[in-house]
Amino acid sequence: MTGSSAELFADRDDAGRRLGDRLLELDLVDPVVLGLPRGGVIVAARVAEALHAPLDVLVVRxxxxxxxxxxxxxxxxxxxxxxxxxxxxxxxxxxxxxxxxxxxxxxxxxxxxxxxxRHGDVPPDLAGRTALVVDDGIATGATATAACRVARDLGASRVLLAAPVGPPDADDRVPDADSVICLARPLGFFAVGAHYRRFGQTSDAEVEDVLRSARRP
The missing domain is CATH 3.30.1310 (Ybab; Chain: A;)
Known part of the structure; x- marks a missing residue:
């Protein structure tokens, strides 16, 4: 969706649930959801729940x-x-x-x-799988591009980037993704946090808790 008014999300949980509902429509085959720390992992957790897909992390800076x-x-x-x-x-x-x-x-x-x-674990094996890279928003596209390249290096056959919000030219900013999915692409986009009511900083401890829960059998 592109428009002059911004899509407003309550918080990252709300954004993740809504993004998950959108991604369900794509009928993705055997995806692995990969959150970008820190805030992207919170969004990715809700997406993974919606898709009944495994959740992991790709660390970029x-x-x-x-x-x-x-x-x-x-x-x-x-x-x-x-x-x-x-x-x-x-x-x-x-x-x-x-x-x-x-x-x-x-x-x-x-x-x-x-x-x-990771606690000593190796990065996920993505050989032949669809990598669904998730962040809480796309700004310059630099970290998202780095994440997509990591996913390729891990063997992913297809790399999708998904975020609740991004600029109208998000596809051009992340050319390494096979497809870029955004719920909102407002014409007046200038900052990711402006499209959330609550956009506090996520701690490493919160990210660890989310990943720990996802790894439980």
Whole structure:
């Protein structure tokens, strides 16, 4: 849905349930739902419940500009995946050593989060399966693109990206996905959190609890 008014979700649980209902219409065959920490895992849990599909996690981190951390100049992911927006880097005149410093810091955070969330387990085997990558929203598309590449490297035969909300050009921002599904693509999109009534920060502990529950027989 694209329009001038934003779709408003109560919180990530509400968004996940509504996204799950939409994805049920696609009749996906043997999907694996992969949430992006932190908030995307909450949405993904509700999607996995709706689809009666396994839930796992793909850990990615945004690379923020040295002078403006909220501005994504790229992203990194598990398995050594690395994406950098060369045009933006050139325009902003960011030096290679500055990128390396940001990446070094974010890679350490990523490795720590992988250790906390996987507890020594290996990433999911996606060979021949449909990977359904889920986040709580799409902004620049950098972290989503990194996640899609990780899913490909894990053997997924098809990679879908699903989020409650994103910009009208979400497909162009995440070209590595075979398909991008958004419940809302408002013309005035400027920030994911603006489309939720409650969009508080999700903690690592909450993500661990969700994944622990999903792994119980």
């Amino acid at each position: 945004k690379l923020g500009a040295p002078f403006r951390p909220e501005l994504a100049i790229g992203a990194i992911g598990e398995l050594g995946v690395r994406i950098v927006d060369d045009d933006l880097v050139a325009t902003a005149r960011i030096r290679p050593e500055q990128i390396e410093a940001v990446e070094h810091r974010e890679r350490a955070t990523l490795d720590d989060r992988v250790a906390r969330l």
